[in-house]
Amino acid sequence: MWPTTTTLAVDLGSCTAGVWAAHRGTVTGPLGHPYASRGRVVDVDGCAAVLSRLVRQYEQPVRPGGVVVACRPVLASEDEQAAVRRVLGLAFAPRRVLFVDTVRAAAIGSGSAAGTLLIVDVGAGLTEVALLRNGHVVAARRTEIGTGDLSRGATVDQLGDIVVRHVDDLRSGPEMPDVLTAMARGLLLVGDGAVQPGLVPAVSGALGARVHRAAAPRTAALSGAGMAATSLSRHPAGV
Structure with a gap:
């Protein structure tokens, strides 16, 4: 039986976006311009629409109310993180959002x-x-x-x-x-x-x-964020 909510990991880059979903795997695609630039969200609605389209590729639906582990650029500001939260809220309506520095996620994924x-x-x-x-x-x-x-x-x-x-x-x-x-x-x-x-x-x-x-340099961060999300689902106290 599939869970009612899905644990997710998201890597929102300047040119591409990737989503990892528990029990479903990874989907990636072009983010498009001008949705994101230099690690900052430019168009909240546009980024959310891209993520929503990506997860529709899964055979099993991604239900709202789950936990999302999101990659962030190192030294990201509070405002930059808040914009990503708004994107994830529109796309997934998560119960909880946790951030992981992209460099840390890539090290884990590698x-x-x-x-x-x-x-x-x-x-x-x-x-x-x-x-x-x-x-x-x-x-x-x-x-x-x-x-x-x-x-x-x-x-x-x-x-x-x-x-x-x-x-x-x-x-x-x-x-x-x-x-x-x-x-x-x-x-x-x-x-x-x-x-x-x-x-x-x-x-x-x-x-x-x-x-x-890295063996898979373009997807190392998303893989690592997915591993962190998996750990979080098993140990809810933290990632």
């Missing part, structure tokens, strides 16, 4: 959350670098540029320079020992940038550190 990790998420509209300790963000930087800017004159080398600058900034701060430990392990690269030729060698060469691509 099987790399344990220990000390430097993760780089180069998406369509944002480039994020975060230091994680046992799956929790302890320091992070972000810049509003991504692979979507490659069609507007940006270059892969510029994206690499941004990543290197953020890593250097973290390395010069109070978290330096953990950053050095993470660099010895190697950086994890996720997001659309992970499939861009030239980015891995550019970052690796500039930092003198290994850079590993």
